[in-house]
Amino acid sequence: MVTRIPVNGDRPYDVIVGRGLHDELPALVDGAARVAVIHPPTLRERAEAVAKAAGAGTVVPIEVPDAERGKTVEVAARCWDELGAAGFTRTDVVVGVGGGATTDLAGYVAAAWLRGVRWVPVSTSVAGMVDAAVGGKTAVNIAAGKNLVGAFHPPAGVLCDLDALDTLPREDIAAGLAEVVKGGFIADPRILELVEESPEGALDPHGDVLRELIERKIRVKADVVGVDLEESGPREILNYGHTLGHAIERRERYSWKHGHAVAVGMIFAAELGRLSGRLDGATAARHRRILELLGLPTTYARDAWTDLLAGMRVDKKTRAATLRFVVLDGLAKPGILAGPDDELLRRAYAEVAR
Numbered sequence: 234m235v236t237r238i239p240v241n242g243d244r245p246y247d248v249i250v251g252r253g254l255h256d257e258l259p260a261l262v263d264g265a266a267r268v269a270v271i272h273p274p275t276l277r278e279r280a281e282a283v284a285k286a287a288g289a290g291t292v293v294p295i296e297v298p299d300a301e302r303g304k305t306v307e308v309a310a311r312c313w314d315e316l317g318a319a320g321f322t323r324t325d326v327v328v329g330v331g332g333g334a335t336t337d338l339a340g341y342v343a344a345a346w347l348r349g350v351r352w353v354p355v356s357t358s359v360a361g362m363v364d365a366a367v368g369g370k371t372a373v374n375i376a377a378g379k380n381l382v383g384a385f386h387p388p389a390g391v392l393c394d395l396d397a398l399d400t401l402p403r404e405d406i407a408a409g410l411a412e413v414v415k416g417g418f419i420a421d422p423r424i425l426e427l428v429e430e431s432p433e434g435a436l437d438p439h440g441d442v443l444r445e446l447i448e449r450k451i452r453v454k455a456d457v458v459g460v461d462l463e464e465s466g467p468r469e470i471l472n473y474g475h476t477l478g479h480a481i482e483r484r485e486r487y488s489w490k491h492g493h494a495v496a497v498g499m500i501f502a503a504e505l506g507r508l509s510g511r512l513d514g515a516t517a518a519r520h521r522r523i524l525e526l527l528g529l530p531t532t533y534a535r536d537a538w539t540d541l542l543a544g545m546r547v548d549k550k551t552r553a554a555t556l557r558f559v560v561l562d563g564l565a566k567p568g569i570l571a572g573p574d575d576e577l578l579r580r581a582y583a584e585v586a587r
């Protein structure tokens with residue numbers, strides 16, 4: 234069974250979820266004389282199969298470092314050199330095969346090449362399928378912070394082949410589920426019930442629970458980015474847990490899994506909501522319980538606060554000197570907390586610190 238989830242907007246496309254989706258590729262690369270396939274070393278075989286299935290013109294394979302090590306300006310520059318050497322034109326297509334880090338990189342490579350060429354994420358991780366590949370946010374990291382250089386560049390279509398999850402380590406399935414749980418708290422509480430009813434099912438790549446969770450989270454994201462591609466308002470809710478999460482990733486020099494940092498960041502955001510009188514205690518406590526059911530981290534170093542505060546100042550939601558956080562005014566009722574005082578921030582961090 235194949236599910237097509239439409240993403241609306243000026244440049245609409247479908248997120249296609251199912252198993253054995255290679256037949257979907259030719260239509261997405263139709264008309265291209267060259268297809269660049271960007272992938273990490275661990276997914277070389279899968280990338281070769283994707284290139285074969287695309288069936289279009291000349292394949293330009295581009296192997297990049299795994300995970301966040303590939304999400305750099307230097308790696309992007311090498312990709313552009315390879316596109317240049319291959320004579321890549323505006324009708325050619327970039328395909329990113331991998332998790333969120335690889336598709337963020339591939340999307341940015343496509344966004345900047347000739348000021349924007351077609352691209353297709355073939356997503357192979359939970360975080361990639363439910364979040365990174367959907368919505369057209371592409372980026373690389375720099376020393377100053379996470380995703381600080383990038384572009385909004387919607388893909389031509391997104392392939393989420395669930396067969397890929399068979400080889401995804403359990404720790405990465407769990408990390409991706411942090412983004413799914415985020416979708417539960419900001420928009421679709423049924424996600425939270427599904428995880429509470431069957432945390433093992435949520436982590437099982439062969440079962441129906443994970444598929445339902447993936448599709449539900451994709452729908453949450455599609456609904457939001459379909460009305461606000463460039464994050465002029467509603468899209469900010471997708472950043473729940475990310476203000477602290479990105480500061481943790483930066484402090485850890487991108488060695489922490491994104492989903493792990495977001496899990497800690499959601500506990501912090503829930504406490505900010507509770508301590509500012511906006512979120513009830515039971516819903517705040519539910520964050521910790523659900524994330525722990527999935528084996529995700531919920532604490533971070535007590536002595537890190539000064540670094541984290543500095544890191545949060547480069548968050549994209551910051552306006553001038555005013556820090557802004559996504560918080561909840563109740564289950565599935567996200568809102569913005571602007572300019573919380575230092576004492577509130579410290580008290581919320583005390584609930585995370587160990």
Ligand SMILES: NC(=O)c1ccc[n+]([C@@H]2O[C@H](COP(=O)([O-])OP(=O)(O)OC[C@H]3O[C@@H](n4cnc5c(N)ncnc54)[C@H](O)[C@@H]3O)[C@@H](O)[C@H]2O)c1
Nearest residue numbers: 300332333334335357358360361364365370397400401491
């Ligand atoms: N653009 C967006 O809107 C958006 C949304 C969410 C996350 N992200 C970004 O996505 C990244 C996190 O995503 P991720 O967890 O997929 O990261 P990732 O790409 O680093 O993948 C995690 C690990 O899983 C491996 N992997 C991926 N698929 C595999 C498979 N099928 N089999 C075996 N191993 C596999 C990767 O090689 C890597 O080691 C972060 O960089 C984050 O900032 C972006």
Ligand SMILES: O=C(O)C(=O)C[C@@H](O)[C@H](O)[C@H](O)COP(=O)(O)O
Nearest residue numbers: 364368370379380468471472475549
């Ligand atoms: O799509 C969005 O918008 C999100 O915020 C989704 C996040 O899960 C994702 O990690 C995103 O890359 C963060 O964006 P950033 O603009 O804070 O870098």
Ligand SMILES: [Zn+2]
Nearest residue numbers: 364412491495
């Ligand atoms: Zn994220």
